[in-house]
Amino acid sequence: MFSIVILGAGNVATHMFQAFQASGNCSVVQVYNHRPESLKAFEKLTATTTELSELIEADMYLLCLKDDVIESIAEQIQTKSGIIAHTSGSQSILRSSNSAVFYPLQTFSKGSKLNYSEIPFCLEANSEENLQILKTIASCISPEVFEISSAQRQTLHLAAVFVCNFTNHLYAIGESICKEDDMPFDILKALIQETSAKVQINPPSEVQTGPAIRKDESTIKRHLSQLKDQNHKEIYQLLTQSIKQKHDKL
């Protein structure tokens, strides 16, 4: 059984807590947060503390914290013998020998239920021994375990902005286009689901559809004339041009 202390109480901390407790082979023995009110949800489930000086011994200290405080918190607990791993997609691994990265490549929202066994974990450590421990711990949650360097992780984080954050914004644009013409966003949900399902089994570049790849200029022209929002018009033009260019090259 691996013992884990989680530092932080936000979405990532909450989901990691649930994933470890459900794993059977890992136990979250303590949760730290500097604000006592954020610890309420954890109090009945495990030990909690608002003081770094009160952290107990554990195999891993998991820093589910904002990027700008990771380094300072890690420094304050550096004397602990366990691995000190952060969960950030963009922060490099710290220098001390027990530093590591335990990055779950997923979008976490409070309240949304996740299948933890499908989360890819991107791991990095400053020693082969610690890397093996991290792999064993991550494997308790998910079979999707990858050894990823800090440079690669920053690339992944960038790719995630495109496929998650920007994609969600396109959904929001679809929502506002529907609303302007008195239609519910619901009508687009099956299409959204299927578009994401398709690329689970096909490379996205091979399943591109729509007026841009067909070079259907009359539809493109009509769509541009339909768009009232100048921002949406520019996004339509730029993405249409990008699809055309990509598939000219292929």
Place this chain on the structure above:
Amino acid sequence: MFSIVILGAGNVATHMFQAFQASGNCSVVQVYNHRPESLKAFEKLTATTTELSELIEADMYLLCLKDDVIESIAEQIQTKSGIIAHTSGSQSILRSSNSAVFYPLQTFSKGSKLNYSEIPFCLEANSEENLQILKTIASCISPEVFEISSAQRQTLHLAAVFVCNFTNHLYAIGESICKEDDMPFDILKALIQETSAKVQINPPSEVQTGPAIRKDESTIKRHLSQLKDQNHKEIYQLLTQSIKQKHDKL
């Protein structure tokens, strides 16, 4: 039992054929295509023909054809007493009294299995009587049946370009970013799935995440410096700016 003749043999025709045959209450009595080789997949399953003059009587003629031939084919079969419905998202309803629209709002690929009961059908007819027949036929496949005007349908088609075609292109950009740094696209799949699952239960504008909505300028700056492809850089800038503007207004 409703009898249906399908005109066309592409992805939409193939999926509509399967959906009707599985429905129990509708039967595809004939499939037409001008190219005999395209009919091979249907020959063992129903009657087929390459001649419009040989079309048999049916309750509905479903035109699963390219936009630019819909009108001419519809004119050639106008003497039929059944409803003549096309499946296009962008073509207006034709003028003749038996013209109609039977638009499945979904992305169809050969080979991908779909849950037909989740496809929203957008219907339009030139008479109340025909609209009721269309509703009954569509309900055999899916409970998601909407009466949608030609103008609304064109709006929907535009919204679909954003949430399906453009989204798939963002997946393709994610794929190429991963590949440049020797990582498999597989690593992004769980994130893509969850991003689409989230908006099945939440409005997309309420679940936006990422550096743009957080106004995390240092991450945005680093991401822009990481992007090598000028097109990808422009897309990153425009979508980041659009997310910021949208959430400033909210």
